[in-house]
Amino acid sequence: MKPxxxxxxxxxxxxxxxxxxxxxPLELTLDACVAAIADAGLTTKDIDGxxxxxxxxxxxxxxxxxxxxxxxxxxxxxxxxxSGGIERPGQLGAVIDACMAVAFGLARHVLCFRSVYEGSxxxxxxxxxxxPTGGGRQAIPRASGFMEWVLPYGAPSAAPWIAMMAxxxxxxxxxxxxxxxxxxxxxxxxxxLNPKAIYTDxxxxxxxxxxxxxxxxxxxxxxxxxxxxxxxxxxxxxxxVPDLRKPPIRVEAVGTALRGRPSWDQFDDxxxxxxxxxxAQLWSRTDLKPSDxxxxxxxxxxxxxxxxxxxxxxxxxxxxxxxxxxxxxxxSRVGGVLPLNTNGGQLSAGRLHGFGFLHEACVxxxxxxxxxxxxxxxxxxVACTGGGPLAGAMLLTRSR
Amino acid sequence: MSDAPFRILPRITERNAPFWASGRxxxxxxxxxxxxxxxxxxxxxxxxxxxxxxxxxxxxxxxxTVHTFTINHQPWMPVPELPFALAxxxxxxxxxxxxxxxxVDCDVEDVHIGMPVEVTFEAHEEESVWIPLFRPAGGxxx
Numbered sequence: 001m002k003p004x005x006x007x008x009x010x011x012x013x014x015x016x017x018x019x020x021x022x023x024x025p026l027e028l029t030l031d032a033c034v035a036a037i038a039d040a041g042l043t044t045k046d047i048d049g050x051x052x053x054x055x056x057x058x059x060x061x062x063x064x065x066x067x068x069x070x071x072x073x074x075x076x077x078x079x080x081x082x083s084g085g086i087e088r089p090g091q092l093g094a095v096i097d098a099c100m101a102v103a104f105g106l107a108r109h110v111l112c113f114r115s116v117y118e119g120s121x122x123x124x125x126x127x128x129x130x131x132p133t134g135g136g137r138q139a140i141p142r143a144s145g146f147m148e149w150v151l152p153y154g155a156p157s158a159a160p161w162i163a164m165m166a167x168x169x170x171x172x173x174x175x176x177x178x179x180x181x182x183x184x185x186x187x188x189x190x191x192x193l194n195p196k197a198i199y200t201d202x203x204x205x206x207x208x209x210x211x212x213x214x215x216x217x218x219x220x221x222x223x224x225x226x227x228x229x230x231x232x233x234x235x236x237x238x239x240x241v242p243d244l245r246k247p248p249i250r251v252e253a254v255g256t257a258l259r260g261r262p263s264w265d266q267f268d269d270x271x272x273x274x275x276x277x278x279x280a281q282l283w284s285r286t287d288l289k290p291s292d293x294x295x296x297x298x299x300x301x302x303x304x305x306x307x308x309x310x311x312x313x314x315x316x317x318x319x320x321x322x323x324x325x326x327x328x329x330x331x332s333r334v335g336g337v338l339p340l341n342t343n344g345g346q347l348s349a350g351r352l353h354g355f356g357f358l359h360e361a362c363v364x365x366x367x368x369x370x371x372x373x374x375x376x377x378x379x380x381x382v383a384c385t386g387g388g389p390l391a392g393a394m395l396l397t398r399s400r
Numbered sequence: 401m402s403d404a405p406f407r408i409l410p411r412i413t414e415r416n417a418p419f420w421a422s423g424r425x426x427x428x429x430x431x432x433x434x435x436x437x438x439x440x441x442x443x444x445x446x447x448x449x450x451x452x453x454x455x456x457x458x459x460x461x462x463x464x465t466v467h468t469f470t471i472n473h474q475p476w477m478p479v480p481e482l483p484f485a486l487a488x489x490x491x492x493x494x495x496x497x498x499x500x501x502x503x504v505d506c507d508v509e510d511v512h513i514g515m516p517v518e519v520t521f522e523a524h525e526e527e528s529v530w531i532p533l534f535r536p537a538g539g540x541x542x
Contacts, residue, residue, distance in 0.1 A: 132408060133477045142411030149442065151408040152531050153486060153502050154479035155472065160486050163470035171468070171513045215486070216471040265488050265500045266441070270468060 003103040004285065008248035009396070010109070010236040011040025012362045017196040017229035017350050020119040025065030025228070029115040030074055032230035040234045041245025042109055047234075048080045049107030053094040053114050053354065055084030061130035062121025065230060071113065081106035089256040089278060090299070090386025091354025092394055096254045098235040108237045114355035115230030122226055131156050146264065159223055159302060161264045162387060163215035166304035169271040170217055173319035175307070177217055181208040182325040183303035183340075184221040184347050190333050191344025193372035198225050199348040222303040227350030231359050247399045249362050252380075255282030255393040262389045271319070275305075275312035275384070278391035283314065286395055290314040293395075294378035295364050296338050297357035300345040305387035310340075313382060313393070339374045354385035358394065365398040404524045405480035407531060415443050418457040423521030423530020429457040430497070439494040462519040464489035464534060467498060471508050485511040489534055505535035 013035025015028040037044060056067035068084040071077075081101040088094065091114060098110035122129050132141075132151060143151035150156065169175050185205055191197035203221065211220040241248060257277035260267045267273060283290070290313060298309040307321035315338050316324035325331055331340035343349045343360040350356070361383040363369050377398075384393040410420055422429045431440040433447035434454035446453055469487035485503040490496070503511050504520065517534035524531065 127474070128476055131476050143408050144411040148410045148416070149500050152410060153500060154407070154477060154484065155486050155500075157474070157476050159474065159476075160470045160472045163472075164468040164486065164488055167470055168468035168513070212473070213471070214474045216473075218470075263442075265498055266496070268496065270488070 002285070004099065004251045004253055006103040006238050007099040007251045008236050008238055008241060008399070009233050009251065009362055010240070010244045010248045011036045011038070011042065011234040012359050013037070013039050013232045014196070014359055015115070015230040017198070017227055017352065018119065019198050019225070019227055019350070021117075021228040022120050023228065025062070025115055025117040026070055026074065028117065028228060028230040029066035029071060029113055032115065032232040033071060033075065033111055033113055036232035036234050037111065039245070040109070040236065041243070042234065044075045044077060046109050047075070047077050047111045049098060049101055049110030050077065050079060050082045051094045051098040051101070051110055051112045052084040053088065053091045054086030060121055062116055062118035062226070062228070065115030065117055066113070071111070079107075081110070089258065090390040090392035092358060092383060092385045092392035093256060095233060095235060095358060096256055096392055096394065099251055099254065102235055102237050108240055110235040111232060112235055113230060113232040114353055116351065116353050117228040118226035118351060119228045127157065127226075149265065158388065159218060160215040162302040162304055163218045165270040165273060165308070166217050169304065169307070169319070172271060173322060175322035177209060178205060179322035179326045180217065180222065180303055180307065181205050182328045182331065183300060183306045184208050186325075186328050186331050187300065187341050187345040187347040187349070190342050190372055191348035194343045194349055197344040197349040198227055199344075218302055218304065221347065224301050224346035224351040225348070227352065229350060229352050231352050231355035233355070233358055233362065246366070249365050250397045250399050252288060252395040252397050253282045253286035254395070255279055255285070257281040258389060258391070260389075264388045267389055271308065272312055273308055273387060274389045274391040275308050275386070278393045279312035279314065279384075282393045282395055288380065288395065292380050293338065293382055294376070295342060295361065295374050295381040296340050297361045297381065297383045298341060299354065299357060299385045299387055300341060300347050301351065301387055303347060306341065306345070308387070309384045313384065333372065333374055342369065342372055342374055357385055358383040361396055365396060404522060406478045407524070408477070409524060409527055409529050412528065415445065417528070419443060420529045422532065423523060426521060427459045428462045428519045428532055429459050431455050432458040439497050441497060441499065460491055460493050463537060464491050464499070464517050464519070466503070466511065466513055466515040466517060468513055469503065469511050471511070483508055487511065487534070489517055499532070501532060501534050503535065504533045
């Protein structure tokens, strides 16, 4: 049996989600964890593994709500395997690591979580408030690592980095703002049916095109919305399926590859980024084909990343994501060939940072998505997270 | 006091000091493997091609081509100008040898992919740092 087939996702949970909740981030984290454990029909006594992204952090940006140690001790778990860290193939790298630990026999039920409080942390100061200078000119550490190459140039955010990749895509393939805008318009349409979404007011393509430019060609509505919230899933061994509350989601294949240089500006093809490599690896590990996939939950920290994932995963040809999403029909939740970001994505539902996509894929495959449920009882979905040199992808199927 | 604009400067180490001091004599330098002649960026201690440790900084032409760019409007932090044209330029010395920079001395609307540019330096002399910027090739003289 291939390693993926030894693992299932047995439960998923999410805390309250809001633009600014001003709640203790540990509480948001634990709310999600407890909900996921209950969803699987398990108790804290059953959990013997923990995995998280990005692990501990002391910076005030709200980027990480709790560490492995925080959750381990708060729930008094007895752990056979644990891992937390940011240096991995995107946010879902933490879940893929959990799958490996389960397949390796180090744990039977791994609690995987990701929590953020970026909305509260920014307060009324906006994004600049959590950037390296805090919006002012206060003394800050010198730049090193990759930041050595962008901080001196006034570009501490991934927005202008991704914008340059989008610009290259526009140049090579003739992609247009009207096409790119469909990612944001589609997300907003789906968010209207998600009770936890941040932005639910209707948005037209004109509204999108009239929004201010952040870093060309990216506009305000191409950038995800910081929020507060926690998300958790349980990765379990397939042998435990009889113990579970409901038929689990099966992990069919994963992808983590990074064949090019691990860099936002030195990667060989900026129009594909590492998404190309993770996707190719995923398809090399399954007999399923892109045409078998019935819903896609794909990272939209910036809308262009979703376009690149559509191409990398083979849902359209290289360079063809613009025509594929044009008009929005192909990616529509109802009647589309590939319902996309069915909860509103991070653009409208909130920047839960990666785990929100996996949560939504599972909820949809379980048929538990309520008003936003993709019709036709979908059985195959993908969750893809990360951008630039970070990429992790999971192909999931509903078990009967 | 220097009248250099506010920038977050790089942490200078033995390894990167020659790069960031390139502007002292106006000649841009990158690391180059002395064994196989491969250009190395970002800086390292070993050639990624032949694993030689014989690495030295050598002058490049200072010319480049805009590989891609963005007109950044968002004030993430204090910057000399807003909007500004952030760009990844590719150097002719070696395929794929790229550098992230800002294009100056022209209207940001004139920046385009394929645009020939050349290096110019912004001095932060008290810190022994010269920030390499690029401007249209053969354009305004400084």
